[in-house]
Every structure is written in C-alpha cells, then in structure tokens.
Amino acid sequence: MTQLTLDDHPDRYRLTNELHARPFPELTAPCGAAHLAIKQPTRASERDKSEDFAHLIKLLDRYGAPHPPPGANHYSGDLGRGFLKWEMHTEFVTYTIFAPGVAERPFSGELFSLFPADWLAEAPGKVVTSALIRVERMDQETTESRLRGPAQQWFVPESLTASRVIDGEAVIATDFRIDENGHARMAIFSQPDIGGRRLGRITQRLLEIETYKSMALLTLPRAQTVAAAVSRLDRQLTAIVGDMAQGKGEDSETLAALLRVSAEIEHLSSANAFRFGAVEAYEAIVNHRVQVLREQRIGGRQLFGEFMMRRFDPAMRTCRSAKDRLNELSLRAARVANLLRTRVDVESQRQNNEILAQMSERAALQLRLQETVEGLSVVAISYYAVSLGAYLLGPPAEKLAGISKPVLTALLVVPIVLGVWYAMHRVRARLTGGAHGK
Known part of the structure; x- marks a missing residue:
C-alpha cells in the first residue's frame, strides 16, 4: 500500500477523532439512566470552563475513577456500579449515569444518588434539567398493558406522550413534567430482540430532547422582555416620525430623541444576539432528534412531535417573533435616521444658498x-x-x-x-x- 509522503494538516487526526469521540452508549434492558444538565445563570458561554472540569475530577476522585486528559470536553468511564458520560457544551455541562437493572419502585431516584449530595451542592452553576429514564424489556402486548396501567400512575395522563419508535423496536413515554423530587420522568419499553446500540441511541436521543428543549425554553422570558421593550420603542419611534411628518420640533431635538431610541435598540440587539442565535440551534436539534425517532402512533396517544408542535413550537415562535421585530425596528430606526439626515442636508443646502445669495448681493454692493x-x-x-x-x-x-x-x-x-x-x-x-x- 502506498503511504502518503505529504505532511498532514495539524488538525487532521484531532478533527477526525472528534467525529468518533462521543459514541452512543450500549445498553441492555432492564436498565436506567440519571441525567443532569448544569448551567451558570448568566454569561454561561463566557464562564471559566476549568471549573466544570475540576468539578468532574472531584466526582471521579470519589469513586477512584481515572481522569480524562487536561482540557478534555467529554469523558466516558465506569463510575461505581454505573457508567458515566460527561460532556461540556458551549453553555452547559451534562452528566449521565447508566446502570443495569431497575428499582422496584419506579423513578425512586436511587440511581441519582450516585451523584453525592455535597458534590451537587458545589456545582459551578444551576440545574437546567434533571431526568430519570427507566428502561424495561417487554413484548408488544405487555407494553400496551403497561401503558394502560402503571404508566398512568407514573405520568400525568393529560400530558402523557407515547409512541413507537425506530421501526417499532421500542415504545417511549413521558409527560415532560417535573416530579416532586425535581426530575423529569421518561420510560422506554423495548422489544426483547433490540440491539444494545440501538437502545442506547434511543435513550441518548430522549435525553437530548429533554436537555435542548430546556435550554431553548430559557430564551422565552428574555424574548418576552425584548418584545415588551420593542413595543415601547416602536411607539417612541412612531412619535418621532409623526413629528417629522408634521414639521414639529427642532432638528437637534429630533436627532437627540432618535439617538436615544437607536442606542437602546442597538443595546437590545447586542445583548440578545447570542441568546437568539442559541435558541435557533437548540430548536433545530430538538426537532431533528424527534424526527429521527420515526414515531408511530400507539393507542391514540399524542406523539412527541405533536406535543412539541402544541407546547414547544409556540414558545419558539415567540422567540423568533421577538428577534424579527427587533431586527425590523432596527431597520426602521436606520431609515428614520436617513430621512432626518436628508432633511438636515436639504435645510443646510437651503441655508447655504441663502448665504451665497447674500454674499452675491454684498459683492455687487x-x-x-x-x-x-x-x-x-x-x-x-x-x-x-x-x-x-x-x-x-x-x-x-x-x-x-x-x-x-x-x-x-x-x-x-x-x-x-x-x-x-x-x-x-x-x-x-x-x-x-x-x-x-x-
């Protein structure tokens, strides 16, 4: 085989390995997963990520687990009786523990206890989402019975979402609510012959849907605040344009008012640009993860996609609307500034013509x-x-x-x-x- 004689790009192997650095877990039912996403409340993208790494090291030291290399942004390895998967993202970090077997009392939080309470209290951030997944192996008939019986007690019937996924290899169910212990509950009922990697992909996608849904929804309060500010600034800008149309006020006063409005618009745009960009990315990930599940309706229950369309999409439309209105207002302010500049230029030209006429008269005299x-x-x-x-x-x-x-x-x-x-x-x-x- 002919070997390359050219030098490799410095990042060639690192970037290729990055594509394979986060494999899906390989799971065997029955099993469970405890998932935790932590984010700093403000300016999370600018945080000191070494604190997140140090927090991971403290957890690994509790169980005597090996450390990842310095500066790593992902880690997988055994942790006690479970298997830990850690990932560092732009704004948050996630900890997921997978463990074989399920507790007799569903969603008791026993698996979550692998995260020490004092270690959780030292986390450099706040909980964005915490989820428990219960994975059971059963055939189709047993699954139907399970959904009609115990699942009605695990989840709020009004919000229950259930569907067959991945060519009918599993049934997933959740209500997207937070229980009394602060966890979101999810259940997977898998066919006996499902592969371990396929089951791992289903589990991982459910956790990603929950995480990115929560991250996307963090923008909603900000979008509502921006929408209220845009409405107020829109009224002020409309008043300025009205005064200009009627010839009211001095140009200097109009310019000062316009500068105040424009400055506040630019401040809103710059302060929320990252947040609005992030919510678009998170929404796209959620929709993609739901799509690749290839859902099939079961027993007339609503699908994950239908739940997102009814509950999640309106919030995202509110965010998009706030962003679009802010951009439109910025363009309007720019047009008003151009209009005022034109009016000032015309007035300056008129004054210049008067001055030239006076100078001509004085020259003739x-x-x-x-x-x-x-x-x-x-x-x-x-x-x-x-x-x-x-x-x-x-x-x-x-x-x-x-x-x-x-x-x-x-x-x-x-x-x-x-x-x-x-x-x-x-x-x-x-x-x-x-x-x-x-």
Missing part, C-alpha cells in the same frame, strides 16, 4: 461702492495733477505764449482727467485679468 470710490479717486487724482501741471507749466506758458494760469488750468483738465481715468482703467483690467487667470 461692494463693486458699486468700489466704482464710486474709483470715480472719486479719478477726480481727486486729476485735481492734484491739474494743480501740479498748472504750477509746473504756468510760468513758461504765460511768458512764452501769454496764456494765463486760469486758462492753462482749464486746458489741462480734460486731457489729465482722461489720462487718469485711462490709467486706472488699465490697472483695474490688469488686476482683474490676473485674478481670473489664477
């Missing part, structure tokens, strides 16, 4: 004044030039030509005035031509 000054300047310069000419040419003219000084002065006025006017005209033309050239 200044030109007329300048022409007046130039006329006066011609007169003044001509006056002094005539006086100087008369003083300069008076004696020679009177002596040589017999022209008196008054007559000489009169003769000098016209040519000197014309000369001064022409000289100033040339100077102004030269200056004006130089300014245009620049």
